[in-house]
Amino acid sequence: MTTVAVIGGGLIGTASAAWLLADGFEVTVFERDPEGRPASAGNAGVISLPEISPLARPGTLASVPGWMLDPLGPLTLRARDLPALTPWLGRFVLSARPSQVDHATRALGFLMKTALADHQELARRAGLAATMRRAGALYLYDTDAGFRSGLAEWKERARHGVDYQEITANDARQMVPALKGGFARALFAPESWTVSSPLQILLGLRRAVAARGKFQTAAVENIHTDTDKIAVVTADGVETLFDRILVAGGVWSRDLVRKLGLHVHLETERGYNTTFSDPGFEIEMPVFFTAHGFVATPLEEGLRVGGAVELAAVDAPPNFARAAAMCRKMRRYVPDLPEIGGKEWMGCRPSTPDSLPVLGAHPKDPRIVFAFGHGHLGLTLSAVTARHASGLVAGKPRERSLEPFGIERFQ
Numbered sequence: 001m002t003t004v005a006v007i008g009g010g011l012i013g014t015a016s017a018a019w020l021l022a023d024g025f026e027v028t029v030f031e032r033d034p035e036g037r038p039a040s041a042g043n044a045g046v047i048s049l050p051e052i053s054p055l056a057r058p059g060t061l062a063s064v065p066g067w068m069l070d071p072l073g074p075l076t077l078r079a080r081d082l083p084a085l086t087p088w089l090g091r092f093v094l095s096a097r098p099s100q101v102d103h104a105t106r107a108l109g110f111l112m113k114t115a116l117a118d119h120q121e122l123a124r125r126a127g128l129a130a131t132m133r134r135a136g137a138l139y140l141y142d143t144d145a146g147f148r149s150g151l152a153e154w155k156e157r158a159r160h161g162v163d164y165q166e167i168t169a170n171d172a173r174q175m176v177p178a179l180k181g182g183f184a185r186a187l188f189a190p191e192s193w194t195v196s197s198p199l200q201i202l203l204g205l206r207r208a209v210a211a212r213g214k215f216q217t218a219a220v221e222n223i224h225t226d227t228d229k230i231a232v233v234t235a236d237g238v239e240t241l242f243d244r245i246l247v248a249g250g251v252w253s254r255d256l257v258r259k260l261g262l263h264v265h266l267e268t269e270r271g272y273n274t275t276f277s278d279p280g281f282e283i284e285m286p287v288f289f290t291a292h293g294f295v296a297t298p299l300e301e302g303l304r305v306g307g308a309v310e311l312a313a314v315d316a317p318p319n320f321a322r323a324a325a326m327c328r329k330m331r332r333y334v335p336d337l338p339e340i341g342g343k344e345w346m347g348c349r350p351s352t353p354d355s356l357p358v359l360g361a362h363p364k365d366p367r368i369v370f371a372f373g374h375g376h377l378g379l380t381l382s383a384v385t386a387r388h389a390s391g392l393v394a395g396k397p398r399e400r401s402l403e404p405f406g407i408e409r410f411q
C-alpha cells in the first residue's frame with residue numbers, strides 16, 4: 001500500500017487525509033499542536049460559495065488608504081513587519097490588474113463549482129454527521145454608493161453563475177430581526193452555507209483519520225528526498241519513510257517549501273473574532289458588514305462576530321482591541337449584542353497575494369504535493385482541495401483547470 005505523510009492537521013490536512021484514506025492510501029498526519037486552535041478551529045464557519053472574487057482588486061486598492069486611517073479598521077499592517085511583507089504586497093498590487101482578477105475569478109470559480117458536492121462526499125467518506133445547512137447570507141451596505149460598488153462585484157460574480165438578490169433594508173430586517181440599527185441597502189446570497197461548528201468538523205475529521213490511519217503529535221522539521229523513499233524528520237530527530245508527502249501546514253508551509261528548494265509568497269492575514277455563547281438573541285444566517293470587513297455567524301458555540309485583516313508576523317502578539325472594535329461596530333446594527341461575556345480569538349489565514357491556494361505537485365518531484373494558502377476560503381475549499389490533492393498524490397495527470405494553482409507561479 002502507498003504510504004503518505006500529511007504535514008499539518010488543520011482542515012486542509014485532515015480533509016485531504018480522510019479523502020486519501022478512502023482512496024486506499026496508508027496515511028499518517030503530523031500535527032505539532034493538537035490542542036492549538038488554528039484558523040481551521042476558530043473561523044467564521046461560512047461555506048462561502050459565492051466568494052469567487054480575489055481580494056486583490058482595483059476596488060480593494062482604492063479603499064486601502066481610507067481603511068489604513070482607522071487603526072482598528074478592516075485592514076491594518078504592523079509597521080515593523082513592513083519590510084518582510086513588502087514582496088508579498090508587491091505581488092498583491094500586481095494581482096489587482098484586471099487581467100489577473102479575471103484569471104483568479106475563473107480559477108476560484110472552477111474550485112467553487114464542486115465545493116459543495118465535495119463537502120457532501122467528504123462527510124460521507126469521513127462518516128461525519130450532518131454539519132452544514134443552506135442558510136443563505138446577508139451583505140449589508142451602509143451607503144447607496146457602497147451598495148453600487150458592491151453590486152458591480154456581484155454582477156461580475158453572476159457572470160460565473162453566482163446567484164444574488166438585491167433587497168431593501170426592511171427586507172433584510174425581516175430576514176434577521178435583530179438588525180435594528182441603520183443601513184442603506186442589502187444583498188441576499190441564497191447559495192451560502194453555514195457549518196454548525198468549524199471546531200467540531202476539525203475534531204471529527206481528526207477522529208476519522210485516527211480511526212483508519214495515524215494522527216501523530218510531532219513537528220516536522222525536515223524532509224529528505226534524495227532516495228526512492230521520502231524521509232520525514234520530526235523535531236525529536238525521528239526519521240520515518242514514506243512514498244509520498246502532502247504539505248498542508250497552513251502559513252507555516254512556507255518553511256518546508258524553502259527546505260524543498262522552492263519559493264512561495266505566503267504570509268498571514270490575521271483575523272480576530274469574539275464568540276458569545278448566549279447572546280440572548282439569534283440571527284438566522286451569517287450577516288456580512290461590508291464596510292467594516294467582518295461577519296456575524298450563528299454557530300453551535302453561539303454567535304461569532306469577527307473577521308478583518310491584520311498583516312503582521314505570524315508570531316506577533318495578538319491585539320484583541322481589534323476583536324472588541326468589531327463588536328462595538330456591530331452594536332450600531334444589533335444594539336442587543338452583549339458588552340461582556342464574549343470569548344476572543346485570533347487566527348492566521350494562510351494567504352497568497354493572488355488569493356489562489358497552492359494546489360499541485362513539486363515541479364521536479366511529483367512525490368511531493370502542496371495544499372496550502374487558502375486565505376479566507378479554507379473551510380469552503382477544504383473538501384474540493386482534498387479531492388484534488390488525493391488525485392495528485394495518486395499521480396494522476398494535472399487537469400488544465402488546476403494549472404493556476406501550481407507553485408510554479410512563484411518560482
Ligand SMILES: Cc1cc2nc3c(=O)[nH]c(=O)nc-3n(C[C@H](O)[C@H](O)[C@H](O)COP(=O)(O)OP(=O)(O)OC[C@H]3O[C@@H](n4cnc5c(N)ncnc54)[C@H](O)[C@@H]3O)c2cc1C
Pocket residue numbers: 007008009010011012013030031032033036038039040041042043044045046047048218219220221248249250251252253269270271272273306307346347348349350371372373374375376377378379380381
Ligand atoms: C477570522 C477568520 C475567519 C475565517 N472564516 C472563514 C469562513 O467563514 N469560511 C472559510 O472558508 N474560511 C474562513 N477562514 C479561513 C480558514 O479558516 C483557513 O483558510 C483555513 O482554516 C486554513 O486551513 P489550513 O489547514 O491550511 O491551516 P491551519 O488551520 O493554519 O492549520 C495548519 C496546521 O498545520 C500545523 N503545522 C504547520 N506546520 C507544521 C509542521 N511543520 N509540523 C507539524 N504540524 C504543522 C499547524 O500546527 C496547524 O494546526 C477564516 C479565517 C479566519 C482567521
